[in-house]
Amino acid sequence: MERVLEKIVAASRRELALRKTAVPAAELERKLDGLPPVRDFRAALTAPGMQVIAELKAASPSKGIIRQPLEVEALAVELERSGAAALSVLTERNYFLGGLENLERARKVVELPLLRKDFIYDEYQILEARAAGADAVLLIAAMLVPAEYRRLQKFAESLGLAVLSEAHTAGEIAMLLDNGASIVGVNARNLSTFATDLGVVAELMGRIPADKVRVSESALKSNADLKQMKRLGADAFLIGETLMRAASPGEKLCELIAK
Numbered sequence: 001m002e003r004v005l006e007k008i009v010a011a012s013r014r015e016l017a018l019r020k021t022a023v024p025a026a027e028l029e030r031k032l033d034g035l036p037p038v039r040d041f042r043a044a045l046t047a048p049g050m051q052v053i054a055e056l057k058a059a060s061p062s063k064g065i066i067r068q069p070l071e072v073e074a075l076a077v078e079l080e081r082s083g084a085a086a087l088s089v090l091t092e093r094n095y096f097l098g099g100l101e102n103l104e105r106a107r108k109v110v111e112l113p114l115l116r117k118d119f120i121y122d123e124y125q126i127l128e129a130r131a132a133g134a135d136a137v138l139l140i141a142a143m144l145v146p147a148e149y150r151r152l153q154k155f156a157e158s159l160g161l162a163v164l165s166e167a168h169t170a171g172e173i174a175m176l177l178d179n180g181a182s183i184v185g186v187n188a189r190n191l192s193t194f195a196t197d198l199g200v201v202a203e204l205m206g207r208i209p210a211d212k213v214r215v216s217e218s219a220l221k222s223n224a225d226l227k228q229m230k231r232l233g234a235d236a237f238l239i240g241e242t243l244m245r246a247a248s249p250g251e252k253l254c255e256l257i258a259k
């Protein structure tokens with residue numbers, strides 16, 4: 001596993017142990033019974049037109065502070081009104097200044113499907129995601145061996161959650177497809193260096209069969225970028241920084257998805 005990723009996961013494991021003691025899994029499971037049904041993330045991404053998963057992100061390891069304070073409710077409502085297909089909410093605390101509470105806050109104000117964006121390696125995190133109002137979770141190929149990936153994917157599906165499976169190399173795409181991924185994201189960002197290269201997405205998108213949902217992730221800055229990725233087969237786009245740096249993220253989204 002790569003270095004930055006390793007540090008993030010190590011910090012996350014320490015915190016997870018504390019959360020598990022504070023709120024046992026059985027308690028979270030009881031909470032799930034009273035929840036409204038999961039919203040259809042997959043359907044949102046495959047609707048006709050330019051479908052964007054708009055990401056609420058306050059900071060990142062490579063860019064430092066991106067948007068602070070993160071006005072979760074205002075941003076969620078504005079992005080929904082401006083045509084986002086779904087929202088991605090960063091919940092990693094140490095490097096992205098996110099939190100599960102941001103997911104809960106977004107859930108209260110929008111009807112859009114929500115993705116828990118985090119570094120997931122444990123079923124407990126998937127229970128937390130559903131309890132906080134998520135409709136989908138991210139699973140990152142670079143940090144999971146196939147058996148772990150399969151186990152977490154099955155668990156998410158058993159709760160009705162969709163899984164966005166993320167790859168950065170041809171080998172990772174093959175692993176995900178061999179293990180039953182149906183929504184596959186190609187991340188332009190290398191998680192060891194955090195450098196981005198849209199060329200990687202352009203090169204790899206064609207390796208995902210058209211019966212899968214194909215998502216172009218990271219480094220999308222313009223309407224032309226989205227159109228290029230669409231031509232290469234992308235069904236949907238995951239966009240964080242370009243929206244979060246905009247004075248008006250809603251206007252920026254309209255500009256990005258214009259015909």
Ligand SMILES: O=P(O)(O)OC[C@@H](O)[C@@H](O)c1c[nH]c2ccccc12
Pocket residue numbers: 055057117118140166187189217218219220238239240241242
């Ligand atoms: O801000 P950008 O370049 O538009 O990227 C968004 C999203 O793809 C990125 O935040 C991301 C993709 N995969 C991740 C895994 C963990 C943390 C973050 C990510």
